[in-house]
Structure formats: C-alpha cells, structure tokens
Amino acid sequence: MDDRPGNLKPPEGRALRPPPGAAVTQRPLWRRLLWPTVGILLLALLAWIVLRPHPQPTRFGRFAVTGAMPIVAAAAVKGDMPVTLNALGTVTPLITDTVVTQINGQLVQVAFKEGQEVQKGDFLAQIDPRPYQAALEQLQGQLLKDQALLLGARIDLARYQKLAAQNSIAQQQADDQLYLVHQYEGTVKSDEAQVDNAKLNLDYCHIVAPATGRIGLRLVDPGNYVQTNNATGIAVITQMKPISVIFSLPEDYLPEVLKRISAGATLQVTAFDRSGREKLATGKLETLDNQIDPTTGTIKYRAIFDNNDEALFPSQFVNIQLLLDTMKGATVISNAAVQRGAPGTFVYVVKPDDTVTVQKVTLGPSSGEEVAITAGLQPGEQVVVDGADKLREGAKVRVVTGNTTVGVASSPQDQESQADPGQREHRHRSQQ
Secondary structure (H helix, E strand, C coil): CCCCHHHCCCCCCCCCCCCCCCCCCCCCHHHHHHHHHHHHHHHHHHHHHHHCCCCCCCCCHHHCCCCCEEEEEEECEEEEEEEEEEEEEEEECCCEEEECCCCCEEEEEECCCCCCEECCCCEEEEECCHHHHHHHHHHHHHHHHHHHHHHHHHHHHHHHHHHHHCCCCCHHHHHHHHHHHHHHHHHHHHHHHHHHHHHHHHHHCEEECCCCEEECCCCCCCCCEECCCCCCCCEEEECCCCEEEEEEEEHHHHHHHHHHHHCCCCCEEEEECCCCCCEEEEEEEEEECCCCECCCCEEEEEEEECCCCCCCCCCCEEEEEEEEEEEEEEEEEEHHHCEEECCEEEEEEECCCCEEEEEECEEEEEECCEEEEEECCCCCCEEEEECHHHCCCCCEEEECCCCCCECECCCHHHHHHHHCCCCHHHCCCCCC
16 A cells, blocks of 8 residues: 555545645536527527518519508599689889978977877978968068058059040150059069969978888987988878789780689789788789889789788788689599599599509699699599599599598598598698
C-alpha cells in the first residue's frame, strides 16, 4: 500500500474534494446539453415566425382575387336642372356721396352720429355764418343805394322827355338821361345778383345730406377750418337700400343673355358669401355694359338687390349665380358619379347582378353638386358615386348603404342622400 498523499483513497461513501484552486475537469451531462438545446429552440422559433405563411389581404377592383368591391350608389332622378352662370362680383352702391363744404370757414357744429341712417335734406354740419351774414348785409345796403339812384334817374328822365317834347331842352339831354337810367338798371341788377350769391353762401353754411343712406365715420372734427379744395370732405354717405352688385362674365355667354333679355325675361341673380356656401340675397339682373373689355374678353353686368336686411355691404366680395334658364324633365345625377377617361365622360352603372358596366354619357348643365345628363342614362338607373376609382368593366360590387367608409370619408348628408336618392339637395359630394 502506497502511503503517499497522492495515493490516498477517500473513505467509502465520501467523495474526495479537489484542493482549492484545482480545475474542474468534468461537468454533469445535463448541464452541458442545456444551453445548446435552448439555442436550437430559439432558432427554430425565429425561423417559424419568419417563414410561416401570412394571410393575403383582400383586394378589390382590378386587383381582386375574390370578393366584391364595396361602393356607394345613387339612382339617377328626373327633375328640373337650373342653367346657371357663375361669376365673381363686388357690391357697389347706387349712390355714394362725399359731403364737402361749398364755402370756406370754421366748422362749428357736427349734427350727425357716425354710422346712422340719414334722409336727404337732414342737417349734418354748420359752418360759422357770421362773415357771410355781414357780407350779405353790406351788399343789401349797396343794392338799396343803387336802387335809389335808379329811381331818381327815372324821375329826371320823365321830366327831360316832357321838356324835350316841348322843345324846351335839347333832345341830346333827354337821351343822355335815358342812358343813365339804363346804367343804373344794370348796377341794380348786378347788386341783386351779389345779394343772391351772399344768401346762397349763407345757406351753404348749413350743410345738409345730399342723399338718403348710411353716413360713415367723421373725417373732420368741429373747430377745424374747412375749405372747398379739401377732397376728403366731412363724411361719406352710401345708399344701402337698394344696392347693386357688379360682376363680369365671358363674352361667350352674351348672346344667350341678350336672347333672354330680348324675350322679356327677368333673370334672377343670387349672391353668396366669399366661400360660396351661405346665400346672402336674391335680386334681378338690371343691365349690362355697352362694350366688352378687350383685355379680359368679359363684359360687366349690374344686378339690383333690395337689401332690406343689409346682408350686402359696399365693396364686399361675393359669388354671383345668374339663373339663365331651367331645363325641364332632365336626368340628374351627382357630380361625383361622373368619371373621365379614354371613353370620354362616363359613369359606372350598377346592374341587377351586382356588377358594374361602363356607360358613356353626355353632360349637360350643372348646378352645385349635380349635373344633367342629356344622353346615355335613364332615370332610375343606379350609378356609382363613391368607390369608382378601382372599378373595371364587369367588376363585382357590393352596395354600401350604412356608415361604411369607401375611399374617402362620407358625411352624414352623403349617406342620407344614398338612402334617399330623391333628395337632390343632399347628394354625395364629389371627391376632391
């Protein structure tokens, strides 16, 4: 038996512990296989995630594999289509007066309130009348003096003429007196004109409204010296009721307008706000200009509005719609249904078997969101008004009548129009 420490055997039932710092030469089998197994499982999971088959999204229209394309449809209706001309206009008062002084002087009183309605002849302002009153009295005194001289000359003329008839004096003396009377008559006539002019100047000190309308902001304050050469004036009066709108239309429409006017028709004109959504007033076409503007190829028109509610304001920018005529019994559809392409203008008509067909149409006049069809479509036929961008001839479709969104968001008015196609005022808006 070897008694060396290296040959010692551990007691039975106990394992020999390696000395501190000694390397471990072996590990349990399960620990050696744990991490490789985990790595293989992770790689397998990653491969399954990457390589697993993905479900294909449903495609519609010309890219469709299966299924029907959801669309919104509306029926073509029979109704009256107004033939209108649209233009841009400016509200222009029939009367715009600048209140100016007709004499020079100090402004001592302003009797109007800014923005108030005034009537023709209402008192507005007062110029200091004292210098003009004094000038009037001076001229009246000169007139009395010259009238007295004229009276004396006439008495002498009567006396001289009597003596000349008796050959008591020379005829020349009577003639000279006659000429003197005529001279005094001219002087008196001139004095009377000067007195009338002085009275007129005195009247001008009392400034009144030259027209009926709304007066604007005060341009001169009391106490200032005003002169006749002051172009700004004291205030501006603008007639509000009635009021006009001036707008321009291309010369191409002139024959149609003249034809209607020559027939005695009163053409209705409607004014809308800047956005074109809110109706402001309804009036009538009054007249048109006498020549075409060669630089723009347009002609100006004037429409008159009662403007009792003062919805139209001077220099306001408005959109004008001139009702030229009305097409009776026309086939009417939404503008959103009209497509343009190789066939020209066409619509997708929904057939009873839930497919669509391309149908070429001829467009007539349009008004707002509606257009008349003069050929190619009959009232009652269903046309696609939303979702037509991916359709093709013979495509399978599914008509949506609820709140489903197709292509672009539909407003509640659009969906209501699809549920009741007869309500033309709620037709689907054209996609922008």
